[in-house]
Amino acid sequence: MEKTQKSTQQKIKVEHPYGFPFKPYQVQLDLMDKIFETLSKNQKIGLFESPTGTGKSLSLVCSILTWYTGKQKTEEQKSQTNSDWLSMFDTTDTNQAMNHNKQIFKKRVYSSLNSNDIREIQSNLKQSKSKCTNIQYLLERQQMNLQTNRDEHIISYDSDQEDKKVKLKNITQKAKSLSSGVGSGNFSILKQSAKDRQIIFCTRTHSQISQIINEIKRTEFADQISVVPIISRRGLCVHEKLKDITNSALLNEKCQDLTEKSNCEYNDQKLTDIISDSIVDKVHDIEEIGNLASSLKICGYFGSRKAMAEADVIIRYWFSMKLITQWRLFAHQIQSKYLIVHQKLLAIKSKNIQVIYSNYDNLLAKYGSRLSPKNHKYLKDIVKVVVILNNFLQKKLNNPNEIEQDKQEVMNVMDLLIETDLYQVDFVKLYEFFEKSDLVRKLNGFIQSSIKLDQEKGQSKQNIQTFNKSVLYEIRDFIRILSHNPNDGKMILNLSFKQNQQSSIQYLCLNPTTTLKRILDQIKAMIFISGTLEPSQEFNLLLKYVDQDQISRFNCDHIIPKQHFQGLIIPNYKNIAFDFRHSQRSNQQQMTNLCEIILLSSQNTPKQAGVIVFLQSYGYKQQFLNYLKQKDDIMTQLQEERKIFEESQDQKIDVFQEYSREITKNKRGAILFCVIGGKLSEGINFSDDLARTVIVVGLPYANSQSIDIKEKMRYFDLQGDQSFKGNDYYENLCMKTLNQSIGRAIRHINDYACIILVDQRFQNRNIMNKLPRWIQSRIKEIKQSEQDLLQDLQQFFKYFEE
Known part of the structure; x- marks a missing residue:
């Protein structure tokens, strides 16, 4: 009996599905089942x-890591069976064991290289007529060939041999890392081989990276895997003169300059090996890595990047997707307005074109005779592109038929290339030269040394051409864009005739399908997960070349009970229809009715809770608040109910912190006026009392006259897909922004909130269908204005009082 009582008193560890730290809710279990099934069936999307x-x-973390660790364990068991690792530890014959150990390591080195790698090594050894078969020798020989005495600004890139040389170097470096433990008696190499399979979590903000790390720490997988977060230099730099620089671009510049000159004492290879090992040893969050770097006086930025090779999980910002060539599994947490990959403008400014031209010309003048013929040609081609683009812009600005008024023009990429006579340039080769010759670093070094020399000579500062290194990257990236399919985008010319403003050429990507396809060809799977994935019709166009059997789709219901959410649509009030389109939103009777709805909602929301009012733009927010202040009676009553806060565009004051303090610390009600799509509509958690009532005013349609919006709409109209036209794109852009704002209020299973949508357009079935599905099933329309609104609010909040 006593034994029974003792056993029941002992803490029993309960294992939950997918290693969940507690019993998952059904919607969580459904989601994990679907993610695990997608990966297990080798589906692509x-x-x-x-x-x-x-x-x-x-x-997401639990389902993916369950799949990952389970598969990893199976393959390790197979490897152990095939290689008979236990024989290494046989002490009957030490010499025989060591010889066997060497053979095992050698076998492991070669087994980690594919057949093409081995053929490349063998071919290179035959050509060099060397009898040596040691892989290490090949690496040393390659490095010796590179370490020749030459001017640091001379471009030694050989386009014909570079591909082969880089391939050999990569192979031998890989072999070196695998074989470094041979004969040393240290078997840690078994655990340190480079990963051939990794999980990459991409998020959009610093806080989301921390959130993923903390979720991993809560699970049983924290002791089984290595996790490396990748962030910018800020927070990880330990250099006394650099770490306090707040400007990220300037910090990057200074760091790169020190690194290129090997003058950073904190970025020594042996030192970064130490912190790299520490990072992969256990799961660290960003702050812990920063503290570790500070205590060890070792660069955390380069240490964490070195640790990437040994990481099971890498967590980084989503815009680093260009590094996806390393990835095997891509788990992408997205915000709704980032559904389309690489949909952005890339610009090159006229002033920067002139800066680059003058310095390229100087480099050619000084070193032109010492360059190889091909390098000389490529450098001249870059100068040619820069000069022609500069002349093209100047011609546009100097056209006597043009009225001197700022304007934008749109051009097809091929039309620009034909008009400027650049269509014959091989931009693919040019970009390759730009990258592999290390041109940015060498040209930057040349420019900086020229500036220093001029200063030493005491020349006038007016004659010194200064610039930011990012200018060089502008040129490089623009050349990369010109190497793409010209039908995938448009050129936008921003022509400014004002003295203090620059003209520019921008590239607008219209079709990211090519980029996405290139990514998908190099990874096992891509998972998009979001709280507001809908509307998602763009995915159908992006993934039209993917077999539909390779695409898995799933929409979860919400975790909260149905009575914890109330959605209300108010299409009219006191016989006046709400229409907040630009031409109608200044109607005074409409604004008066909106003031009354806000007051009524505020009076019937719990006294110590918060009310959020989302308006369409900063301009209209200010216009409405100015009007509200003129309504003395309403304003007085509203101020008696709650303290008023408003989001500002410059954000000099942390209004969210002040608003939160009023509710959570001072225990007083507050109301916050902010903007749909503004800073407070994304990534901010208005949980619990911070948002018991959310009022959304109008639909946040983008400016239809914006040139990039017009071009995107025209592009979709020309695709001939009747299910998705330009207007669908325009409407979806609006609804994604709206859905993101609505999702700020409900943050956990016990949370509750009332969402009020004010505009007659919310009655439109097409608009309703683009709201999140869990909201669609829980929303109703107010029929009798004031009376119905009052009754619904009181009944909803009364449930929680009881």
Whole structure:
């Protein structure tokens, strides 16, 4: 009997599905089942929507790591069976064991190289007529060939031999890392071989990276895997003269300059090996890595990047997707307005064109005779591109038929290339030269040394051409864009006739399908997961070349009970229809009715809670608040109910912190006026009392006259897909922004909130269908204005009082 009592008193560890730290809710279990099934079936794409507050980050982590560790264990067991590792530790014959150990390591080195790698090594050894068969020798020989005495600004890139040389170097470096433990008696190499399979979590903000790390720490997988977060230099730099620089671009510049000159004492290879090993040893969050770097006086930035090779999980910002060539599994947490990959403008400014031209010309003049013929040609081609683009812009600005008024023009990429006679340039080769010759570093070094020399000579500062290194990257990236399919985008000319403003050429990507296809060809799977994935029709166009059997789709219901959410649509009030389109939103009777709805909602929301009012733009927010202040009676009553806060565009004051303090610390009600699509509509958690009532005013349509919006709409109209036209794109852009704002209020299973949508257009079935599905099933329309609104609010909040 006593034994029974003791056993029941002992803490029993309960194992939950997918290593979840507690018993998952059914919606979480459904989501994890679907993600695990997608990976197990080797499907290529996963599109998952899980509402904000349902624990999707933890569900994503647990399902993927369950799949990952399970598969990893199976393969390790196979490897152990095939290689008979236990024989290494046989002490009956030490010499025989050591010889066997060497053979095992050698076998492991070669087994980690594919057949093409081995043929490349063998071919190179035959050509050099060397009898040596040691892989290490090949690496040393390659390095010796590179270490020749030459001017540091001379470009030694050989386009004909570079591909082969880089391939050999990569192979031998890989072999070196695998074989470094041979004969040393240290068997740690078995655990340190480079990963051939990795999980990459891409998020959009610093806080989301921390969230993923903390979720991993909560699981049983924290002791089984290595996790490396990748962030910028800020927070990880330990150099006394650099770490306090707040400007990221300037910090990057200074760091790169020190690194190129090997003058950073904190970025020594042996030192970064130490912190790299520490990072992969256990799961660290960003702050812990920063503290570790500070205590060890070792660069955390380069240490964490070195640790990437040995990481099971890498967590980084989503815009680093260009590094995806290393990736094997891509878990992408996205915000709704980032559904389309690489949909952005890339610009090159006229002033920067002139800066580059003058310095390229100087480099050619000084070193032109010492360059190889091909390098000389490529450098001249870059100068040619820069000069022609500069002349093209100047010609546009100097056209006597043009009225001197700022304007924008749109051109097809091929039309620009034909008009400027650049269509014959091989931009693919040119970009390759730019990258592999290390041109940015060498040209930057040349420019800086020229500036220093001029200063030493005491020449006038007016004659010294200064610039930011990012200018060089502008040219490089623009050349990369010109190497793409010219039908995938448009050129936008921003012509400015004002003295203090620059003209520019911008590239607008219209079709990211090519980029996405290139990514998908190099990875195992891509998972998109968001709280507001809908509307998602763009994915159908992006993935039209992917077999539909390779795409998995799933939409979760919300985790909260149905009575914890109330959605209300108010299309009219006191017989006046609400229409907040630009031409109608200044109607005074409409604004008066909106003031009354805000007051009524505020009076019937719990006294110590918060009310959020989302308006369409900063301009209209200010216009409405000015009007509200003129309504003395309403303003007085509103101020008696709650303290008023408003989001500002410059954000000199942390209004969210002040608003939160009023509710959570001072225990007083507050109301916050902010903007849909503004800083407070994304990534901010208005949980619990911070948002018991959310009022959304109008639909946040983008400016239809914006040139990039017009070109995107025209592009979709010309695709001939009747299910998705330009207007669908325009409407979806609006609804994604709206859905993101709505999702701020409900953050966990016990949370509750009332969402009020004010505009007659919310009655439109097409608009309703683009709201998150969990909201669609829980929303109703107010029929009798004031009376119905009052009754619905009182009944909803009364449930929680009881």
